[in-house]
Amino acid sequence: MTILFNDQLIARDEARVDVEDRGYQFGDGVYEVIRVYGGHPFCLGEHLDRLERSAREIRMPLPYSREKTEQLLLQLIETNQLKDGYLYVQITRGAAPRDHAFPSKSEPVLTAYGVESQRPTDLMKNGIRAITQEDIRWLRCDIKSLNLLGAVLAKQAAVDAGAQEAILHRNGTVTEGSATNVFIVKDGTLWTHPANHLILHGITRAVTLKLAEKEGIPVREEAFSLEDLRSADEVFITSTTKEIVPVVEVDGVPVGTGQPGLVTRKLQQAFEQRIGVTV
Ligand code: PMP
Numbered sequence: 001m002t003i004l005f006n007d008q009l010i011a012r013d014e015a016r017v018d019v020e021d022r023g024y025q026f027g028d029g030v031y032e033v034i035r036v037y038g039g040h041p042f043c044l045g046e047h048l049d050r051l052e053r054s055a056r057e058i059r060m061p062l063p064y065s066r067e068k069t070e071q072l073l074l075q076l077i078e079t080n081q082l083k084d085g086y087l088y089v090q091i092t093r094g095a096a097p098r099d100h101a102f103p104s105k106s107e108p109v110l111t112a113y114g115v116e117s118q119r120p121t122d123l124m125k126n127g128i129r130a131i132t133q134e135d136i137r138w139l140r141c142d143i144k145s146l147n148l149l150g151a152v153l154a155k156q157a158a159v160d161a162g163a164q165e166a167i168l169h170r171n172g173t174v175t176e177g178s179a180t181n182v183f184i185v186k187d188g189t190l191w192t193h194p195a196n197h198l199i200l201h202g203i204t205r206a207v208t209l210k211l212a213e214k215e216g217i218p219v220r221e222e223a224f225s226l227e228d229l230r231s232a233d234e235v236f237i238t239s240t241t242k243e244i245v246p247v248v249e250v251d252g253v254p255v256g257t258g259q260p261g262l263v264t265r266k267l268q269q270a271f272e273q274r275i276g277v278t279v
Pocket of ligand 1: 033151176177178179180181199200201202203204205238239240241
């Protein structure tokens with residue numbers, strides 16, 4: 001596999017990461033996961049906007065211009081003949097003698113690689129089971145940082161319970177999933193947590209909200225409670241790799257009829273059309 005290491009395309013085995021890289025020691029860096037459909041990156045501009053914002057928020061300079069980063073990622077897709085899958089892109093503050101404060105001198109380190117993977121059509125069709133978990137993450141969830149232990153522990157709790165996602169809440173207010181944004185449908189209205197510091201501003205979330213508007217579905221970007229979640233007619237999650245996936249069970253209790261709902265189906269269809277236009 002050929003990967004991107006800074007601005008070089010090299011064999012994966014040839015990449016060397018310093019043991020004192022701050023990403024490795026502190027999670028001091030940011031990342032993106034970008035979907036590739038038919039060899040084309042989906043919403044690349046939005047992902048690069050978010051990457052730039054995340055880097056700015058942690059006061060980390062990016063190694064290359066927007067144009068150069070874009071060009072390198074397109075070369076990565078081309079070289080690997082990536083058709084359907086995703087790119088993982090991360091940038092750390094680089095290597096320096098271990099000290100929590102920013103080093104006076106360090107060069108950011110970029111690594112990126114492609115993964116071939118199909119759309120999770122079974123999950124989209126049949127839905128998933130979710131559990132609820134206290135959101136123990138920090139208060140800057142809007143930064144797509146490499147610190148993912150809160151998400152790792154929540155997702156593992158879901159897996160241990162035989163579920164596929166953990167829906168997080170702070171004192172009974174639902175925020176998002178361990179690696180997804182969460183939506184509910186109640187009396188025909190779509191609800192999702194506002195894009196503030198408590199959630200990642202998902203690209204798929206934004207696409208979904210636009211599609212809902214186009215479809216004439218009323219939307220409320222307002223926080224909702226665990227009780228709202230439990231009494232919702234429909235629940236679904238969104239992410240770059242999952243797209244729109246219905247949640248048919250929460251903590252072992254069926255959501256609505258226990259089948260993916262009509263609003264969810266409508267948005268899934270609209271999403272497929274949106275991808276069709278882009279590919
Ligand atoms: N929230 C969290 C915590 C995530 O990790 C992700 C996936 N990276 C999302 C939401 C979904 O974001 P996106 O649609 O941009 O993939």
